[in-house]
Amino acid sequence: KAGVTQTPRYLIKTRGQQVTLSCSPISGHRSVSWYQQTPGQGLQFLFEYFSETQRNKGNFPGRFSGRQFSNSRSEMNVSTLELGDSALYLCASSSDMKTQYFGPGTRLLVL
Amino acid sequence: ILNVEQSPQSLHVQEGDSTNFTCSFPSSNFYALHWYRWETAKSPEALFVMTLNGDEKKKGRISATLNTKEGYSYLYIKGSQPEDSATYLCASLDDYKLSFGAGTTVTVRA
Numbered sequence: 001k002a003g004v005t006q007t008p009r010y011l012i013k014t015r016g017q018q019v020t021l022s023c024s025p026i027s028g029h030r031s032v033s034w035y036q037q038t039p040g041q042g043l044q045f046l047f048e049y050f051s052e053t054q055r056n057k058g059n060f061p062g063r064f065s066g067r068q069f070s071n072s073r074s075e076m077n078v079s080t081l082e083l084g085d086s087a088l089y090l091c092a093s094s095s096d097m098k099t100q101y102f103g104p105g106t107r108l109l110v111l
Numbered sequence: 112i113l114n115v116e117q118s119p120q121s122l123h124v125q126e127g128d129s130t131n132f133t134c135s136f137p138s139s140n141f142y143a144l145h146w147y148r149w150e151t152a153k154s155p156e157a158l159f160v161m162t163l164n165g166d167e168k169k170k171g172r173i174s175a176t177l178n179t180k181e182g183y184s185y186l187y188i189k190g191s192q193p194e195d196s197a198t199y200l201c202a203s204l205d206d207y208k209l210s211f212g213a214g215t216t217v218t219v220r221a
Contacts, residue, residue, distance in 0.1 A: 004154075033209065042213040043155075043200065055207040090154070097207055100145065102154040 001026055004093050004103035012109045018079040021106045025072050025093030032074040033100065034066060038087040046089075049074055050096065078108075086110045115203050117212035124191045124219050131187040132215040134201030138182035143204040146175055146186055149214070150197045158186075158199075191219045 005024045013019050025032050034046040045058040049068035066076040072093070078085055086109050092100035115136045124130045136144065143162045147155040159168040164179040172189045188195055198214040 031207075035211075043202075043211040045208050045210060048207045050207070058208070092155075097143075097204060097209075099157045099160050100147075100155075100209065101157070102147075104154055 001028075004091060004101050006089075006091055006103040006106050008106060009104060010107050010109075012111065013081050014111050015081055015083060017081050018077060019081060019108060020075055020077045021089055021091075021108075023074045023076075023091035023093075023103055025074070025091075026101055029093035029095055029101070030072050031094045031096050032068055032072065033092045033094070034074070034076050035090045035092070036060075036087045037090065038084075043090065046076065048097070081110045083110050115201060115210050115212040117199075117201060117215050119215060120213065121216040121218070124188075124195075124217060126191060126193060126219055126221050128191055129187065129189045130191060130217065131185050132199065132217075134184045134186070134212055136182050136184075136201070136203040136210075138179055140205055141179045141182075141203070144177055144179075144184050145202040145204065145209060146184070147200045147202070148197045149200055155200060186215075188217070191217070193219045193221055195219050 007022045031050045033048040035043040047057045052068045063079045068074045088105045090105045092102045094100045146158040149155040159175050161177040166177040174187045177184045196219045198216045200214045202209040202211040
């Protein structure tokens with residue numbers, strides 16, 4: 001089975017712009033979770049989707065949003081980027097919150 | 112918000128020695144405890160998912176125990192090898208949300 005894929009792998013944006021990151025889960029997995037990792041911080045939960053429904057959301061401002069499509073692919077969007085949004089964004093897919101399989105991540109740099 | 116804590120933050124181990132470290136989590140509303148290994152420049156890799164009090168899991172030289180009543184889990188590495196050098200993360204599952212600890216970074220010296 002192909003693993004979790006994320007695109008793009010690297011991204012440079014400037015403050016105020018918006019960005020969309022994409023995650024394709026392992027075939028058959030319907031749960032997709034997103035996490036943010038910043039220097040000195042652990043993995044911070046952003047949101048989780050299952051069958052196109054958001055089941056939980058972390059403590060992030062409304063600038064962070066996501067969605068899931070009928071084929072389980074997921075996107076997250078960050079609007080009005082701030083310097084502090086520079087981070088590694090990881091998505092993980094699972095069979096309903098069991099073992100999480102992580103993608104390679106998207107490294108976002110906001111200048 | 113779940114508060115998952117791991118200790119120590121980092122440790123150095125001589126090759127061949129065994130080591131262990133701790134993950135503590137709120138014991139109320141417990142669903143599952145996950146362990147992941149995160150090597151530099153790679154993605155986190157699942158080690159164990161544990162759900163039952165007293166559960167013990169083993170994968171090669173790595174094993175884990177779970178105490179859901181007191182809210183802690185131990186991860187053990189027996190006969191550490193340089194390839195065991197990584198950050199080990201635990202995470203507690205609650206309401207479709209995995210809350211991760213900050214990790215224990217293990218460095219194995221040859």
